[in-house]
Structure formats: structure tokens, C-alpha cells
Amino acid sequence: MSSFNPRRVRADVPLLGRVINGRPITYLDSASSTVPPRAVIEAMDRYYSLRHANVHRGVYQTANEATDVYEGARADVARFIAAPGGADEIVFTKNTTESFNLIARSWGAANLRAGDVVLVTEMEHHANIVPWFQLRDTTGIEVRFIPVGDDFRLDLSEIDRLLDGVRLLSLTLVSNVLGTRNPVTDLAARAHERGALVAVDAAQAVAHDVTDVTELGADFLCFSAHKMLGPTGLGVLWARRELLEAMPPFLGGGGMIADVRRDGFTPADGPAKFEAGTPPIAEAAGLRAAIRYLESLGLPDVAAYEHGLTERALARLEDELAGRVRVIGPATALDRGGVLSLDVEGVHPHDVAQVLDQFGVCVRPGHHCAKPLMRRFGLAATARASFGPYSVDEDVDVLVEALQHAVAMFS
């Protein structure tokens, strides 16, 4: 019997106590950003109140403590994703987007030549598309797409042909629009057979289930702190140690060097090579607290709970709004995360979100930074509801009530 209790999580998250337009907030936008528990906020407060100093520089006590906080976060991240090479494989970035840019600008620019193929999918976030287009425009690589089928899952019927000439397969573990969980482990094995590397966008996955880079077969993994109960402004790039060691620096400046002379510089060893300038130290303290909080919840239990919640939500939308609201994503909770992209007949997503706001319901209208996917399904936008470990069936009650109101208002 699972000891996981979403109501305890709700009580830990101050923002969920807010009242919006006279109603308790119904926060259904965790795919955009999760809301942090008190432990995360307090960890950042504690850092600024008692330990603030720059890292890796001072010899005084608080400077050492700040360095311990920052490097401790790196060690916790390594444990959290079971990085086989430990903390030396963890690079802190600004967010998932910067992590992908780092892969493209550093590993990509150093290793890929005209004609080499980077294979992505049609359901990628722009963060895993645009950096490859930018690299294509300077080096002449080919960016190829695995299509998405009418069942909202990857169409792998031509995968052997698509893998031809591929140097990097870069794909999302869970779609931020469809909720689809991709068979990354299988695809990574196929890519490796062809000698390609594999980069995984885990932004929508890390807060919702256990992530193990070895099990996934990943060579690179990217995610953001603010989608796992942590703060904004901090992202992670994990890469296998030998890859990181061979990669040239990304941004230049302080902190990333071993030596600077009048005739040039020598980059630092380890993750520091990719962390120019003063890093987000308070955010690292927050991420550390978020990881410990998620570990205390038990991610296998969180995954089982969110699976059930998603299953019930899909059934309710089908029962109570069939014909008026279409879910743009797999119809069952199998291999699927708690992301519900909704197409409401005759009502534009912005209007849906506006009506929902009046009920205190927070959803995200728009293209969700996945325009190739939206085009694939002939949509300009959807209204997306998404779950976190604090989401409960009552959130779905209010969502359904507000959707019914929106439908009635515009029909």
C-alpha cells in the first residue's frame, strides 16, 4: 500500500492556498512550471539569510558553505538520475533549452560535419529543434524528423531508413503537448547499433517517475529545476564523462578556466568548463531541496498515483464532454504522462483559458513551443491542463465544470 498522499503535498505548497476570483486556485499548469513546496523556498531563504557568498573562490566560512551547497546539489542531481560517473557528469545550465544549446554548440559543432544527420521527432519542443537548425545553417548537417502517427505516438514504421546516417538521436521522453511517453530505451538501443549517440529531453519526466540514465540508454539528458518543484533559472545537462571531457567549452569567462594568459586560455576540467560566470547558487540550494522532497515522496508511488489520476481524468472528459472536447494525445493512460491538451469545439484556446481563469483554473493556452507538432494536427493552439504530485480529482471536477461553462457560453 502506497504511503503517498497528494493532500500532504498540497499542504506543503503555499501557492495552492491562494484564492483566485473567489475560488480556491486549481493549478493545472505543471507542464509549464511546477509550484514549489515550502522546503524549496526555505532552502533558498536559508542560503541568502545565512550562507550567501560566491562559490569556488573564498576561503572564509560562508564561502565554503556556499560552495558546499552548490556542489552538494550537483551530487544530489547525480544520485537522482543515477549518473554512473557521479557529480562530475552534471553541468548546471539556465534551463533545458540552454542544455540543448550547449550540446549543439559544443558537441555538435565539434563533431558534426556537412551531411551528418541529427534525428529528432515531430513532437519535440522548440528547444530540441531550433539549436539543430542553427547548427545546420552553419555546418550543413541534416535535421530529420520521426513523424507522429494519428494515435499521437511516434510512427516507427520507417525507423530503419530514418536512422540511416544518424550521428545523434535527440528526443523527448514525455511530450509536453501530447503526454506521450516515448520508447526511449528501445530507440536508444537501435541508435547505438548504428553508432549514433542519444540525447533525451527529460523536462516533462523527472518530477513524475524515476529517471535512470543507464536504463534509458542516454548519452545526454536535459531537464529544468522549475518543472520538478524547484526554482526557475537552473537547468541540468548530464552527459557521459568521456563525452564531457572531450567537448570544448560553451560560454567563456570566469570560472571555466584553468589558466588565462595574454596568448590564450586553458579550460577548466570537469563540469566547471561549461559554467562560466557566477552560477545560480540559491537555485542550486532550491533544486537540492526539491530533489530530497521528491525522493521523500517516493517517485514510483507518485508515478502510480498520477497514472490513476490521468486515467480518471481522460474517462471523465470522455463521459461528460464527448463531442465537445477532444484530447490531443493518447486516449488511455498507458505510456502516457499527465498532460491533457484540449481542443474545445468552437472555442479558441485563449477563450477557454480566459473562462477557466474565472473559475480559478490555471491552464496554458497556445502552441506550447511545439509548432511542427501543432501543424501536424492542423491546430494553431490547444488549452493544456497538466498534473503535478499535488493534483487531485477535485481539480478535474473544477476543470470539467469550467469547460462545460465555456462550451455553453460560446455555442
Next chain:
Amino acid sequence: MSLGNLDELYREIVLDHYRTPRNRGELPVPPAIRVEGFNPLCGDEIAIYVDVRDGVLSDIRLSGHGCSISQASSSLMSVAVKGHTLAEVRATIERFKVMMTVGESDADATASVADLRTMGELAALQGVAQFPVRIKCATLAWNTLTQALDEAAASA
């Protein structure tokens, strides 16, 4: 529960123009001028066709897609400007933009209450000004029309 704010935004006239948009379609180019407008944040798209003859905006057609506010605003706009002189059209555009800034200060509000009386059906959109993120939806068509008038003036 009170949905008072929503009723301010979604007035019956607005919903009517959304459900039954006026002046939808295209005009042959040339003689008409076609200008496109985009709102990259929400994906709204509009194409405006205008015929300008002897200083008068003699015809206008609209195509594209977007939310109820952008669609209703473009439809209401087309009715308000069709058949008017270019000077009148530009004055209407100005008054509409002033209306969209109501709420920023009481002085603005007082000034534009007087203007509202001259706005006719367009006054139905005044509630949008209280929803800052939706103002861009309402002004998309108007900014695109300004661009069309500028192109018409340049090619005249």
C-alpha cells in the same frame, strides 16, 4: 458564482460578431491591397484586403483565424470603417487605440468615456482593456489595417 468580469469581456455584441463575422472573404489583388498580421504568442493570424478609391476605403474583407476577441474586433472594425474616408478611418483607429488604454489611469478613463459615445458598436470591446493580455488580440486587426492604409498611401 459571479462571472461579472467575463460578461464585461464577452459582451453579446462581441459574441455575435465572433459567431457571425462580417465581411469575411477576399478581394482580387490588385486592385485591392492585402496585408497580413500575426500574433506570434497566441498564433492568431489575419489577412486584410482593402480597396481604396478616391480617398475612401470602399471595401474591406478579412480572413484568418484567432480567438473570439481578435475575430470579433476585426469584424466590428470592418463594419466601422467600410465606406469611410481614409481620414475618418485613421481617426477611428486612433480612438479605438485610446479605448484600449482605459484603466491605466483615471484621467484616461474620463477622457475616453466621452469618446465611447462616438464609438457605436465598437464600444462593446471596451471591457478588453481590463484584461491586459487580451489587448493584443483586440488590436491585431487595427494594427494590420494601419499597415494596409500605409501601403495604400505609398502606392497611390
